[in-house]
Amino acid sequence: MRVLIDGDGSPVKDTAIETALQYQMKIVVVTSIDHYSLKEYPEAVSFVYVDKGNDAADYKIIALIKAGDILITQDYGLASLALPKDVTVLHQLGKEYTAETIGQLLEQRYFSAKIRKSGGRTKGPKPFTKEDREQFRLKLIEVIEREAQKEM
Secondary structure (H helix, E strand, O other): OEEEEEOOOOOOHHHHHHHHHHOOOEEEEEEEHHHOOOOOOOOOEEEEEEOOOOOHHHHHHHHHOOOOOEEEOOOHHHHHHHHHHOOEEEOOOOOEEOHHHHHHHHHHHHHHHHHHHOOOOOOOOOOOOHHHHHHHHHHHHHHHHHHHHHHO
16 A cells, blocks of 8 residues: 655645655655756655646556555545545545546536636635644544554
């Protein structure tokens, strides 16, 4: 079991890394070369850099992910592609994507895009808070412990 992070713009990347390391897990951060960093990370953390471009990180994540992994992303489309691979997918707000909820989320995204395309306005996301970060951290712990129980 590994944690894969859709690293482009993820406000919980460091929280996810710190939490997963407490459980001696391997972490893979997939991100655009635009986000290249010289920051040093522990050996259990690896970075996979992809070219610029729409969905390049998503395609790489789908190629890398395996059953039992945990994926962290705010991208509904990526979540919908990962769920059939028997992975757990978490949003940065600590919500777990499921086969039951992903259809509604994709539909919501589609209708919001239609409104914007026709000149309308939709609400953007609320600012990310310390409470959001803590809710995410607690959910990640819950998922790691739940998935570890399945492996036993």
